[in-house]
Amino acid sequence: MAPNKWISSTKSLQRPLRLMDQCKSVMVTISHPSGQPNIHIYVHDMEVLSLEDKQIILAQVSRMLRLTDEDEKMVTEFQELYSHAKKEGFGRIFRSPSIFEDSVKSLLLCHTTWQRTLDMAKSLCELQLLFTRSTRKKPLGKTNLQNNEIENFPNSKEVLEIGETNMKKHGFTLYRSSIGCVGDKVLIKVKDAEKSEEWAGPNDPTPLLTLVSKLGLNVHHRKQEQFSFIHQ
Structure with missing residues (x-):
């Protein structure tokens, strides 16, 4: 459903997300490459992103994919009740950024x-x-x-x-x-x-932010979840 767009060839989700001022938006592509432990967030057509803009984008993605500690707790409890869900690796219901x-x-x-x-x-x-x-x-x-x-x-x-x-x-x-x-x-x-x-989810869903270079940000989550945040 708009503005979400699923790209089956790359198994990625593309949609606009809002920046900190809530007026401007950027197009992002979210993917989880096979065999890698991290989620990739690619920000299109932006040479520079402020730390605040990165954090608000990460907060929106965290809400969409249910990556907060509270979400993790609910998924764990659900999978304990329904072992097939744990075996198949599902239990999260996709949401909008807000x-x-x-x-x-x-x-x-x-x-x-x-x-x-x-x-x-x-x-x-x-x-x-x-x-x-x-x-x-x-x-x-x-x-x-x-x-x-x-x-x-x-x-x-x-x-x-x-x-x-x-x-x-x-x-x-x-x-x-x-x-x-x-x-x-x-x-x-x-x-x-x-x-x-x-x-909107917790104000700080990403407890550890490590600035790696001008290209982006790695965000390490509990249980080894990780974002690779790249913009161009």
């Missing part, structure tokens, strides 16, 4: 066909880019333009900026379009919730 995206996508699944759900998710990503362009206050340089021309799933602020009227124009039914027309108090709660551990 609980807001998960929640909206759950709404898109209700009372419709799977294809219609896919179409609506894609439409929201297109609307996000459209309204990101329309709210720019000044011209962007070449590098910034490239970084901002990425369709991403809208966050709560962007959904509200899109608004109910525009969502209806793009084919959303009444109760789905209403996600862009909540009151100020609800918006405040959504914003606060997105910042909480329940919504």
Whole structure:
């Protein structure tokens, strides 16, 4: 479902992730090469990433793949109850980078066909880019333009900026379009919730960060899990 894209030839997942300012996004490819103990995160079209941007990307990937200590505990408990899961190596359910995206996508699944759900998710990503362009206050340089021309799933602020009227124009039914027309108090709660551990995962899901070079970051997790973080 948009903006996720599974590339079967390389067994990798490609999608945009947000940087620290929550306005700009970068395209990343996530893979786990056969025979290697580490997860690879490749950041496209970026010459430099700040440590803060690296950490927020890692936090999003950790949430998507359920790599936090709490997730590990739940997987272990599940596999103890269901030995076949442990034998086959499964037990984690894929998530979005934020609980807001998960929640909206759950709404898109209700009372419709799977294809219609896919179409609506894609439409929201297109609307996000459209309204990101329309709210720019000044011209962007070449590098910034490239970084901002990425369709991403809208966050709560962007959904509200899109608004109910525009969502209806793009084919959303009444109760789905209403996600862009909540009151100020609800918006405040959504914003606060997105910042909480329940919504975004622990603030520091990567206990040991080792800067290896200007090319990236290795993050060592409990039980020998490791990220290889590479950008270009």
